[in-house]
Amino acid sequence: MGWNSWNKFACNVDEKLIRETADAMASSGMKEAGYEYIVIDDCWQVSRDENGNIVPDPERFPSGMKALADYIHSKGLKFGLYSCAGSKTCEGRPGGRGHEYQDARAYAAWGIDYLKYDFCNTDAQKAEGSYKVMRDALFAAKRPIVFSICEWGSTEPWTWAKNVGHLWRTTSDIMNCWDCKVNWGGMGWTLVMDKNEPLGKYAGPGSWNDPDMLQVGNGVLTDVESRSHFTMWAMMSAPLITGNDIRLMTPAIKEILTNKEIIALDQDPLGKQGYRWWTLDGNIELWLKPLANDEVALCFFNRSSEVKNIDIDWKKYFGKLDGKSYGVTDKTIIRDLWLKKNIGTTGKNLKATIQAHDVLTIKLSK
Numbered sequence: 001m002g003w004n005s006w007n008k009f010a011c012n013v014d015e016k017l018i019r020e021t022a023d024a025m026a027s028s029g030m031k032e033a034g035y036e037y038i039v040i041d042d043c044w045q046v047s048r049d050e051n052g053n054i055v056p057d058p059e060r061f062p063s064g065m066k067a068l069a070d071y072i073h074s075k076g077l078k079f080g081l082y083s084c085a086g087s088k089t090c091e092g093r094p095g096g097r098g099h100e101y102q103d104a105r106a107y108a109a110w111g112i113d114y115l116k117y118d119f120c121n122t123d124a125q126k127a128e129g130s131y132k133v134m135r136d137a138l139f140a141a142k143r144p145i146v147f148s149i150c151e152w153g154s155t156e157p158w159t160w161a162k163n164v165g166h167l168w169r170t171t172s173d174i175m176n177c178w179d180c181k182v183n184w185g186g187m188g189w190t191l192v193m194d195k196n197e198p199l200g201k202y203a204g205p206g207s208w209n210d211p212d213m214l215q216v217g218n219g220v221l222t223d224v225e226s227r228s229h230f231t232m233w234a235m236m237s238a239p240l241i242t243g244n245d246i247r248l249m250t251p252a253i254k255e256i257l258t259n260k261e262i263i264a265l266d267q268d269p270l271g272k273q274g275y276r277w278w279t280l281d282g283n284i285e286l287w288l289k290p291l292a293n294d295e296v297a298l299c300f301f302n303r304s305s306e307v308k309n310i311d312i313d314w315k316k317y318f319g320k321l322d323g324k325s326y327g328v329t330d331k332t333i334i335r336d337l338w339l340k341k342n343i344g345t346t347g348k349n350l351k352a353t354i355q356a357h358d359v360l361t362i363k364l365s366k
């Protein structure tokens with residue numbers, strides 16, 4: 001869990017923004033809710049010096065990365081940077097190719113805790129080999145660093161990256177919209193979700209599918225759509241990397257991002273990615289996420305642009321949900337994770353009205 005500069009700020013990053021973001025993280029309740037990593041994405045770097053050392057932009061980061069890391073650490077937070085496996089980053093800044101060990105040593109010396117490693121300008125490089133070189137370089141630098149693989153799912157990293165990185169992007173970039181598409185491959189969050197959904201079997205503690213950073217709070221999605229986006233990322237055990245300006249959150253957005261019950265769903269120790277169990281009425285999807293302690297979460301997601309009603313007869317599911325035993329009986333307790341209260345038991349039908357693009361997210365427990 002953390003924050004990354006890209007979705008909101010793109011190349012417009014400097015140390016003032018990063019310090020203020022760390023301050024906001026520590027004071028707004030975000031840190032308390034579990035957010036930890038502050039990650040600067042592309043454009044912090046400008047060149048290499050005569051010895052090949054990577055040089056942070058001296059105008060935007062005049063105090064240097066070590067001072068920034070110290071500041072972030074002093075707030076009880078962790079610090080991440082971005083680089084790229086190719087000769088240049090996606091924004092044309094110096095990439096890591098041929099400098100992997102040197103860069104890893106610099107990151108370790110500065111106190112970096114997280115590296116997002118992209119895949120632009122890679123010519124004939126193979127992704128798996130390129131990421132293994134950087135993994136080994138980080139290991140040799142002897143500092144624990146979360147390694148975030150970002151080759152957009154193009155070589156199916158879920159099949160090879162388990163022992164290479166801790167998380168891997170599964171799709172092209174998330175756009176700030178519900179379901180838009182751009183010609184180079186970027187897409188709205190519901191489409192990202194569809195691509196990430198079938199990959200659950202590859203994920204688990206220590207190795208996660210990454211459907212990209214959140215667009216919650218970036219001003220295009222409604223509050224309802226934002227909470228659905230946040231919920232579905234939690235249902236998929238996705239990394240919760242916020243991508244908004246956390247210095248200026250509306251109360252509604254802050255409440256979404258700090259909902260401890262949804263965060264607990266995401267962070268559930270069983271680490272099972274939830275999946276679409278069935279689609280009802282053409283447009284209501286029912287998602288299921290097995291949880292630790294024999295609990296299970298269900299999320300009814302109304303993808304349509306109309307209000308929908310549901311009426312669930314639990315008797316059909318006593319004993320089994322999707323063919324698996326979750327021990328549901330007529331005494332199973334239903335908790336609404338957005339209302340943050342118990343709303344009854346499975347002894348009675350669950351009747352609810354779900355607004356367009358909204359979710360009903362419940363946990364079933366004994």
Ligand code: GLA
Nearest residue numbers: 006041042090091118150173
């Ligand atoms: C790629 C990545 C994005 C972001 C940009 C930065 O598009 O997928 O997440 O890091 O590069 O240039």
